[in-house]
Amino acid sequence: MTIDRISGIVLLILAGYIAFETRVLPLGSHKVPGPGYLPLLLSAILGILGILLIVVKGRSASLRSLKWPEGFHAVAIVGCCFFATFFIETLGYRVTMIIALGFLFGVVERMKIWWALGLTFGLTFGSYWVFNNLLKVILPQGGLGI
């Protein structure tokens, strides 16, 4: 199966899902289009484009030919992003960043402990000082107030 065919199938499923989700929104009429009018129209166009991707014979590569050499790093980075999402307000910017950067430098990149600690604390507190104190960008302090 080529990557274009798979993309087409995913787009088709997505179009069907969006069309299904618009069922709760009033469609209105041509004269007074409702909030569901354009999303439904766009889901139809997305579906057509999905079908075209499946049908049109392209030169795309097969799914098996896709290589993921950066997969380990990618999973670790995405994990850090979601960790920051869920904990930045409860733990505060500094604690969240110490954990995320410490994990990336120490565990993922396997740096020497003093290097990892130095970079983690230096970057976290340095960035906090620059953005929060110097540029007056409000960064969260978390429940502990740090």
Add this chain to the structure above:
Amino acid sequence: MAETIQNLMLGFSTAFSPGNFFYAIMGCLIGTMVGVLPGVGPLAGISLLLPSTFGLDPTAGLILLAGVFYGAMYGGSTTSILMRIPGEAASVMTCIDGYAMALKGRAGPALAIAAIGSYVAGTVSVVGLMFLAPPLARFALGFGPPEYFSLLALGLLVLGYMTGGSMIKNLAMIVLGLLFGMIGIDHMSGYFRFSYGIVALGDGIGVVPVAVGLFGIAEILATAGNPLRPDVLKPKLKDLLPSRQEFRDSVFPIGRGTILGFLIGIIPGSAHIISTFMSYAVERRLSKHPEKFGKGAIEGVAGPESANNAASCGALVPMLALGVPTGPVPAVLLAALMIHGINPGPLFIKEQPTIFWGLIASMYLGNVVLLLLNLPLVGIFINFLRIPYRILYPMILMFCVIGVYAVNTSFVDVGIMSVMGLLGYILRKFNFETAPVVLGVVLAPIIEMSLRQALAMSNGSYAIFYQRPVSAVFLVSALLMILLALKPLIRKGMDWKWREQLAKADDNQ
């Protein structure tokens, strides 16, 4: 003419105020740094700096962010010439002949010609922007909802065609972006759409988390595990001066690159990237020695580097005159204006002359600053490349989180950035372009409002779109664009997209 000069004087008085001048210099320096570092393009750079402009007045904020945009175009050439790594996508073509010159010991002249070409192109295209944007804005004052809808539909189709790769895939990304842009409260009826009970999604998803996710995070995900970079060549200051022959060979490529880049810049799509491919192709075709291209022809550096700077300026014309962004970077600049409470559109230049003319004047100054600072400081900028990527990418990630969180002080935005980063990474793997998604998100509210208002005006008749002359012209142009896209399928000929892909393939070998 007298009015333009008077306005320009107002602009210079604004730009020369100590605060604005400082921010113009800072923008240029940060932009150069952003351009030098692979993985941090102008879009991510501008998005990350956006929160730090909240405390500034809108003029200073826009001057800073615009400085980052055109500063990045200058900086991108440095890594291309010295390391054969494009600092940002618009410098891909400079790699070919720039690096070949560096290997021959001519890195200095290549850097100097790139800087001079960028300066000339930047300055000339600011003149174009200055004379083109105000009349275009006056013309657009007569646009109603049907004209706006047709213009945006045309813009999105052109974007689909001009962005590299498959047009079907690009159109799918535009539609996906438009659908993302419809998340949140429908402003005409008050209904919540696709927000799944998350109150923070009521205001919709912002362009900054989408742009930082699709460009910043996705880039880190794709490159973090890559092997180490090659060594950096470091030219000395005294070696920077090009020979007389190199100057002579560069004059016309710089002129042609400037005009081509500015005109392509106005068209939606990744104009600054496309303009470099086109300029390189033009120079090779016009050259008396096309065999020199790829082996260190100075024309292959002068043309593309001038074109990408002129294109970045040209892209500001529709953004400032019509309020319609033509690429992801102008989209974020537009978002910055809106965050500062300024409504972009045809009335912008009339109602905010200080900001518009201040920006124009700051661009003149910025180009001079970049020329004067970049060459002597090239050794310092090169040192940024010595930072190992395993230290650099966690830093970029940290700045992404700060930048996105600070826009609305919302963890939901960080979540959107994370999801978009993952999506952008997968889309890259499946050969989808992500720029159309950003444009879709920005344009969705305007396009929906225009469509619904136009249909209400016409009692539900779609005929209104071709009964009004300006709208009809836009729609016919859109139809031509579709036919143009179908042409290679029918004739199996090689259009510029094929040539661009071949050039990329050659460059990768």
